[in-house]
Amino acid sequence: MNEFKYYFELGINHILDINGLDHFFFIIAFCLLYKLSDWKEIIKLITAFTIGHSLTLILAGLNIVSMPMDLIETLIPITIMITCFGNFYFLFKSKEQQKKKGYFYTILFFGLIHGLGFSNFIKNMFFEDESIIIPLLSFNLGIEIAQLLIVFGFLVILSIIHIFIKELKWSRIIINSLILISILNMMLF
Template identity: 50%
Template sequence: MDEFLFYLNQGINHITDLAGVDHMAFIITLCAVYKVKQWKQILILITAFTIGHSITLALSGLKIISVNQQLVETLIPITILLTAIYNIAKKSDNNKRIQLNYFLALFFGFIHGMGFSNFFRSMMMGIDDESIIFPLFSFNLGIELGQLIIVGSFLLLNFILIKSLAIKHREWNLVISGAGGGIALTMIIEHLT
């Protein structure tokens, strides 16, 4: 049980660590376009993202796939930027757009999972591949719980600000998506220079 809690906490801390703003910025930007009353769609969206990053984290952790970490560290902020642009350009809530969001979250999850894998593999130094399954599950569960903490906090802030300050949801989306895009551009420039 101690080992489970250790890796669970590592996953939660990794995703909620303010020093690792990239994954947090992605999740917040991903949710910016949704209203609090769309919490079920947000849950499905975050689950699609989790499925994507869980698959590549497992494949990378088990050394089935290997990717250039410099490339992944550049692709992660690109996913944030593309999500921000999509949110700003989005005009309607039709079902095709919602289904596209789920697909994009799944696909971008693959990229973010590769980013998580570097941290995870550093924790697994000296552990054989057969012994990695349980820590991998615990770490992944921790990342999911961390994401839910971020999303829950974000939705609470969204609800409080929109209700108390009478902010229109479109303005909220523009500010949050714009901030996410700005953070992403800064990170892309840093990785490329």
């Protein structure tokens, strides 16, 4: 049980680490289109991201997939930027139209890229022992829980603000996407 707790906490800390804000920015970016009442769709998308992240951790750990870290470190902010620009497009589409456009699969694919960013650490940590099931399961469960807590906390705050500012949806998506794009621009250049 100590092993499970250790890796679970490691997964949570991975998401909350100030040096790894890419996950935080990414999940906030794709959740800007949603309200708290869309919680089922939010859980699906966050889980898609975690599944993608988990798959590349496993594949990289088993030396099946390998990419240059410089390329991955460039692609991760680009995934966030694409998501922010996508927010402008989806702003005028219904939730049903978003689903038809394969948003779930886009988030899953971007999760694959983000997972590669952590793959070297995982190779050194998880794959020294024979059993990787408990460490990977508990680590990814920690990631999932941390992401859900961040998003739901963020959406609760936005819901409270929305009580006072009725036209928040459009401005929230536009302003927050532009802020994320600006931050990422500074990170890339």
